[in-house]
Amino acid sequence: VQLVESGGGLVQPGGSLTLSCTASESTFSLSTYATGWFRQAPGKEREGVACISGGSDGADYYGEHMRGRSSITRDHAKNTVHLQMFGLKPEDTGMYTCAISRYSYCGSSWPPSDFRYWGQGTQVTVSS
Numbered sequence: 001v002q003l004v005e006s007g008g009g010l011v012q013p014g015g016s017l018t019l020s021c022t023a024s025e026s027t028f029s030l031s032t033y034a035t036g037w038f039r040q041a042p043g044k045e046r047e048g049v050a051c052i053s054g055g056s057d058g059a060d061y062y063g064e065h066m067r068g069r070s071s072i073t074r075d076h077a078k079n080t081v082h083l084q085m086f087g088l089k090p091e092d093t094g095m096y097t098c099a100i101s102r103y104s105y106c107g108s109s110w111p112p113s114d115f116r117y118w119g120q121g122t123q124v125t126v127s128s
Contacts, residue, residue, distance in 0.1 A: 008096060031054055034052065034053045047063055057104070
């Protein structure tokens with residue numbers, strides 16, 4: 001399964017962006033499994049941004065650095081997961097990647113090792 005991210009770009013500090021993640025195969029439902037967004041800045045480790053559980057749960061979880069400044073939602077009709085980010089800071093700059101978990105639930109922690117399918121990422125740059 002290939003995941004395709006979109007929506008990245010250059011934004012000024014304090015600005016907003018909405019990232020989207022969809023599967024290249026229309027027969028693969030993103031709704032079944034947990035979907036996560038991760039980011040990685042140059043020279044830094046990958047960190048979790050947000051995760052939304054699949055199935056009927058749909059619970060959402062956030063990394064501490066983006067909690068209160070982001071919202072992850074699922075569009076079942078379009079088989080897409082969105083990540084809205086606001087109040088962006090220069091330290092939010094990085095490559096943002098979506099991933100599909102092996103599990104239907106995110107759980108209290110959702111390490112990258114839980115995820116089996118990864119997209120190529122979309123670059124987010126926060127700069128004036």
